[in-house]
Amino acid sequence: MSSEKIESLKVSLKEKGYKLTPQRRSILDEIIKNEGSHLTAEEIYDLVKVNCPEIGLATVYRTVQLLEEMGVIYKLDLDDGCSRYELCDEDEGHQHHHLVCQNCGAVIEVEGDLLEELEHIVENKYNFKIKNHSLKFYGICDNCSSK
Known part of the structure; x- marks a missing residue:
């Protein structure tokens, strides 16, 4: 810091x-x-x-x-x-997204905000000002799937 x-x-x-x-x-x-x-x-x-x-x-x-x-x-x-x-x-406007392995519990950060376009659609459709969002994907990481 x-x-x-x-x-x-x-x-x-x-x-x-x-x-x-x-x-x-x-x-x-x-x-x-x-x-x-x-x-x-x-x-x-x-x-x-x-x-x-x-x-x-x-x-x-x-x-x-x-x-x-x-x-x-x-x-x-x-x-x-x-x-x-x-x-x-x-530098990030929002929290970044995470991949969570359901086997070993590893947490991988997804770089970049993949939801900006969707966020604009939601804001316009619902007249709702989004301040932040959080997204988690659950699955099996590369290490676990290659075992």
Whole structure:
């Protein structure tokens, strides 16, 4: 994460009455370091605890919720009973799409927004301004299908 983005985050937190505490910074650092991993709050906790052993799981949950409310991270529901999180990409207008292997649980990110044209059709037909969308495809990944 660029220093500009971190400064922007600090300002945004301050405007909402929060600080970028060492614990919040550690949580954010682990999310950034593991970009593309779709971590659960518990997995983030396990990673942060290595360098910040005094941190509690409740702090991780609260921080993840705060970062989501601020638009820094997205919450993903991959229908596995866990909420997973990933960094928001400023260059993407929407969340990207995911391929989920029903055999091994691998999650593959689909690059590019494949639904822009469909989104415009839906907006026009229903007079509805779409802010975001999420799409998941379920199937068998290449590794599993070649076994």
